[in-house]
Amino acid sequence: MPLLICLAFLLAHAGLYFAVLRDSAALASEKGIFLYHFISAVLVTGGFGVWAVVYGGADAWTWLACVVMLHGLYSLSFLELWALADDSYSLAILEIIGRGGAAAAPALMQRLEEIGMSKQASRLDALRTIGLVREAGDGSLALTPAGRTAVVLGRALLFLVDARKYG
């Protein structure tokens, strides 16, 4: 029963987005759509957490874990697809090639390089905003301690999957 209630909630959550909120300016940014899912996850965890405390049986906590994981699977899949539809460089390349005609022209590479440069600039701004990169006194950019930690963790992941090329 808790799982069915959670499924109904997730259906309503997705339905609300696709029927009403997808054109909303508040959900047009990465931060906005992330908050839409984060608040929902907090509500589901809080609601079922209270139910588990009141109900009290061992099964209640197991059901709580089920609904939290189900929400995690739903939100991760939704956000991945949203981000790919919005911002994927590889998909941009596929779509540009798919438009045909100029696929062989050097202009295609020029356009892709422009996109690459724009992407670098926007990502650099984002890294500064979230505190992974800081501006040093001489105007150069350097990593913060959080940025260095992110690099170590990222390299550990790449080592696990044996990826030698990245970026």
Next chain:
Amino acid sequence: MWLTLSAVAFMTSVVVHAVAVRLLKRAGAVAAFVAFGAGRGVALIGYCAVVYGLTPAVLAATLTYAFLCELYIFLFTLVGNSVSFGLLTKLARHPLKPADIARFYRAEAMIARRFEQLERGNLITAGPAGFGLTARGEGIVRVFSLLHAMFRRPNQWVSGMSCGGDDAS
């Protein structure tokens, strides 16, 4: 308990995958993880069903394992293809002025790597007339056309470009 079983199954999948991608050089990291992870997942469900019977614990173990696997795939694909991570690794070597970043992190290299990935994934093919989409690539573009419409999110790097033969000029 079931949480320990899920965690052990996940860590085993990560280790088996790490060995497999080194032995099977041509296997894609995502496809290999899905294959090994699915096998391990079926084993986990079977083992939990024997130990716990048909109880919520089996469902909880399965969902926890599935979530950990999806999160792992998300993280390694994110890091492996992330422009942000590429910039972070360049800055990890030494601080750079914004104007120097483009020199150290060239867009041509980013593009070349993506073309290589797309060709290896059988999504594009190089011919005398230039690059073209394979049937698989066309399928992916169609799927994402649907997703662009569903989310009302045109790819921000392509939107604004006009269609037709001279669109990239």
